[in-house]
Every structure is written in structure tokens, then in C-alpha cells.
Amino acid sequence: MQLVLASASPARLGVLRAAGLSPRVEVSQVDEEALLARLPPAPCEQRVCALALAKAEAVGRRIASAQTAHAAHGDDRAPAVIVGCDSMLWVDNELVGKPGTPEVARQRWTAMAGGTGTLFTGHAVLLVRDGVVERSAVKHAATSVRFANPTARELEAYLASGEPLAVAGAFTLDGLGGWFVEGIDGDPSNVIGISLPLTRRLLAEVGVALTDLWPHRPHRTADNVRDKG
Amino acid sequence: MQLVLASASPARLGVLRAAGLSPRVEVSQVDEEALLARLPPAPCEQRVCALALAKAEAVGRRIASAQTAHAAHGDDRAPAVIVGCDSMLWVDNELVGKPGTPEVARQRWTAMAGGTGTLFTGHAVLLVRDGVVERSAVKHAATSVRFANPTARELEAYLASGEPLAVAGAFTLDGLGGWFVEGIDGDPSNVIGISLPLTRRLLAEVGVALTDLWPHRPHRTADNVRDKG
Numbered sequence: 001m002q003l004v005l006a007s008a009s010p011a012r013l014g015v016l017r018a019a020g021l022s023p024r025v026e027v028s029q030v031d032e033e034a035l036l037a038r039l040p041p042a043p044c045e046q047r048v049c050a051l052a053l054a055k056a057e058a059v060g061r062r063i064a065s066a067q068t069a070h071a072a073h074g075d076d077r078a079p080a081v082i083v084g085c086d087s088m089l090w091v092d093n094e095l096v097g098k099p100g101t102p103e104v105a106r107q108r109w110t111a112m113a114g115g116t117g118t119l120f121t122g123h124a125v126l127l128v129r130d131g132v133v134e135r136s137a138v139k140h141a142a143t144s145v146r147f148a149n150p151t152a153r154e155l156e157a158y159l160a161s162g163e164p165l166a167v168a169g170a171f172t173l174d175g176l177g178g179w180f181v182e183g184i185d186g187d188p189s190n191v192i193g194i195s196l197p198l199t200r201r202l203l204a205e206v207g208v209a210l211t212d213l214w215p216h217r218p219h220r221t222a223d224n225v226r227d228k229g
Numbered sequence: 230m231q232l233v234l235a236s237a238s239p240a241r242l243g244v245l246r247a248a249g250l251s252p253r254v255e256v257s258q259v260d261e262e263a264l265l266a267r268l269p270p271a272p273c274e275q276r277v278c279a280l281a282l283a284k285a286e287a288v289g290r291r292i293a294s295a296q297t298a299h300a301a302h303g304d305d306r307a308p309a310v311i312v313g314c315d316s317m318l319w320v321d322n323e324l325v326g327k328p329g330t331p332e333v334a335r336q337r338w339t340a341m342a343g344g345t346g347t348l349f350t351g352h353a354v355l356l357v358r359d360g361v362v363e364r365s366a367v368k369h370a371a372t373s374v375r376f377a378n379p380t381a382r383e384l385e386a387y388l389a390s391g392e393p394l395a396v397a398g399a400f401t402l403d404g405l406g407g408w409f410v411e412g413i414d415g416d417p418s419n420v421i422g423i424s425l426p427l428t429r430r431l432l433a434e435v436g437v438a439l440t441d442l443w444p445h446r447p448h449r450t451a452d453n454v455r456d457k458g
Contacts, residue, residue: 188417196407
């Protein structure tokens with residue numbers, strides 16, 4: 001069984017690697033803006049799920065074709081499980097993605113400082129075997145995020161770092177932005193871009209156990225060991 | 230201003246580094262068990278704060294002596310801000326540290342699966358200048374953690390990884406254990422071992438701004454960028 005992450009996000013890959021998986025990355029090339037424009041107006045959870053499914057399906061079709069081509073040559077090709085995700089922040093009565101510029105990021109922070117937002121991530125998991133999508137499971141997770149009030153000097157230093165410009169909602173939980181998140185209610189990996197407990201449940205729904213993907217003895221790394229010393 | 234982390238924990242160092250700081254590590258050598266045995270019975274928050282302060286003070290005394298010795302030779306020595314922490318999990322009506330053995334870790338998980346615990350981390354921040362501890366601030370943060378129900382096969386694979394044996398509460402949030410945490414209420418960095426938002430407030434209480442410690446342009450790393458791709 002091969003695991004494929006249908007996402008270019010280094011943050012999602014980082015979450016899966018820290019949790020003991022080594023997915024192959026295949027980027028979907030889905031045009032998100034065009035797809036969103038074609039969708040009828042829908043709640044946040046439906047939008048992130050539609051985008052996650054579109055990404056997983058684009059990669060799934062490619063893998064199914066490759067399996068069929070191999071079969072025509074008499075070769076076996078391993079079944080694959082494909083995971084696609086899409087994240088957006090609901091804050092201040094709108095659904096926001098990456099700010100792109102320091103000016104937009106500054107506006108976002110001015111609006112959200114001291115307040116609360118909700119990070120939605122859609123997850124789609126497909127099992128592709130013998131050239132067909134055998135099973136699929138799609139769900140979202142929502143995590144509420146309480147933002148701190150950075151001082152003007154802190155906010156300018158944060159904007160100057162470049163980090164908030166490239167991320168949905170203009171903040172990270174696991175980078176410099178962690179100083180300015182007072183707390184969350186929900187799953188932190190969902191905020192970073194892929195919920196581990198939800199992915200585990202969706203894998204089970206398509207018939208794949210986490211232990212089918214885990215190495216027999218995952219390596220403990222220096223970075224993920226809390227120590228009382 | 231130099232920042233000193235009075236902890237041997239690679240997880241705490243990892244949190245601070247991902248958040249843009251490069252502390253010097255000085256381990257306190259405090260005998261935690263002996264110190265806890267001397268403390269009168271006290272609530273969780275007082276115990277973790279007492280241990281965090283003992284660690285920060287042990288390192289602070291060393292740094293103060295070094296500053297005094299330098300001053301006697303006419304040298305200037307930079308002021309230092311020292312951060313000490315201690316973490317414990319309150320679960321199933323007891324305060325637990327590292328399980329140490331697979332047997333104890335299995336018992337802990339059997340008791341806590343599907344339930345909720347509270348991760349307490351005590352934080353002590355000292356400002357040491359001209360050979361004296363000028364200011365200090367001590368507080369704890371508490372984060373509630375909702376545990377999943379791993380299957381028997383998953384639990385055995387997790388125990389076999391060795392990870393849960395070496396960490397307070399027999400789980401990590403940012404490692405393999407992330408699969409088995411359904412969600413939290415509070416600050417995730419507090420669960421890993423050092424709360425970023427609380428540390429920011431304690432630094433301010435001793436007169437140190439985060440921006441005094443941040444590099445002028447913190448580097449964005451590939452691993453802490455959430456991407457919608």
C-alpha cells in the first residue's frame with residue numbers, strides 16, 4: 001500500500017512525517033480559484049471539502065491510469081491511498097486564504113487581534129486499486145483559534161518576516177505565529193493543514209489501518225520528545 | 230540580551246527555534262524527585278511552578294556568578310533572561326510523569342483512552358543583570374487534552390516505537406502520539422512543553438520584549454508554512 005499526499009504544502013508533509021509516515025507527494029495542479037468560482041455558494045465546510053476532493057481526484061485519476069497501463073503489460077502495481085486537503089480561515093465574517101501582501105496581512109491582523117477565528121480543513125481520502133477508485137471518504141475538521149494582541153512593534157516584525165503572507169489566515173501555529181495564538185479548541189494538526197485524528201478515521205473508512213502505513217518501528221526523533229529535564 | 234533555556238528538553242528547544250529564537254541551553258541539574266519529595270502537598274499548578282522556578286534559579290545563580298567574576302576583571306557581561314519549565318499530566322485522578330516502561334505506558338493508555346487529561350506546564354522567567362536576579366515572573370498554563378481510542382494493534386505499535394515511554398503523560402502532540410489526540414482546549418505549545426503566549430507575557434513582566442530577542446528578519450522555514458496547494 002502506497003500513501004500519496006495530493007498537496008504541495010510543506011506544512012502538511014511535515015505533520016505526516018513527524019507522525020511517522022513517509023507519503024509520496026503528487027501535486028494536483030487543480031486551479032482552486034476557478035473551481036471555487038464554479039461552485040454554488042456554500043458553507044465553509046462544503047467549500048474546503050469540494051477543493052480537497054478535487055485535488056485527491058485529480059491525483060487519483062493519474063494513479064488509476066498508471067495502474068491500468070501497468071496491468072496491460074502484465075505488471076502488478078501496488079494499491080494507493082490518496083489524501084487531499086484544503087484549509088481556510090473563517091474570521092471577521094469572511095472566509096480568507098493567503099493575504100499575499102504585508103498590507104493585506106496587516107489589515108487581517110488588525111481585524112482579528114484579540115478575537116477568534118475558525119480554521120476549516122477539508123480532507124478527502126481515496127483508495128485506488130486495479131485502475132479504479134474503489135472507495136472514498138470526505139470530511140472536514142474545524143478548530144477554533146483565539147488570537148493574541150501583538151504590539152505594533154511585534155506585528156511589524158512578524159510582517160517583516162514574510163511568514164504570514166504565504167499562509168491561509170495570515171498566521172501559523174507551528175512557526176513565528178505561535179507567539180500570537182493564545183489557544184485553540186480542537187485539533188492542532190488541523191490548523192497546520194491536516195488533522196491526524198480525522199485522517200486516521202478516514203483511512204479506516206476506506207479500509208486502511210494506520211498500522212498498515214506505519215513503519216514497524218517508527219523512529220523517535222529528538223524533536224518530538226517532551227522531556228521534564 | 231542573551232536568552233537561556235534551563236531545560237534539557239529537545240521538544241522545548243524545538244518549539245522556541247520554530248518560533249524564531251535561538252536560546253543557549255544550560256541544564257539545571259536539579260534533582261526533581263528530591264525537590265518534589267521536600268515540597269508540602271500542593272495542587273498541580275504549584276508543583277510545576279516550584280520545579281520550573283528551581284530549574285531557572287539554579288541556572289540563574291550560575292550566570293549571576295559568572296557576571297560578577299567578569300565584572301571583577303573589568304569586563305562587561307550581557308544581561309541574561311532565563312526560562313525554566315516543568316510539565317506534568319493530570320489524568321485519571323493522578324499527576325503523572327514519564328512512564329519509563331512499556332507496561333506502565335500501556336496501563337496509562339488503557340486508563341486514559343477516550344478520556345480527558347490536563348497538561349500543566351510551570352514557567353519561570355528570570356532577568357539576571359550585573360550579578361543579581363533583578364526581576365522574576367512565574368506562572369503556569371493548563372491545556373486540556375482529549376484522547377482517542379487507539380485499537381489494540383495501534384497501541385502496541387505505538388508502544389513499540391518507544392516514544393511514549395520517555396514523555397510526561399505517555400503521549401506527544403507533535404510526534405506519533407498526534408494520531409491519538411482528538412483535540413485540545415488551550416495552547417498546543419504548552420502541551421509540547423513551553424507555552425509561547427505565556428512565555429511572551431512573562432518576558433514582558435520582567436521588561437523584555439519578544440522583539441528584543443527575535444532576529445530582525447526571522448527566517449521562514451519550509452516546515453512552518455501552511456499552504457493551500
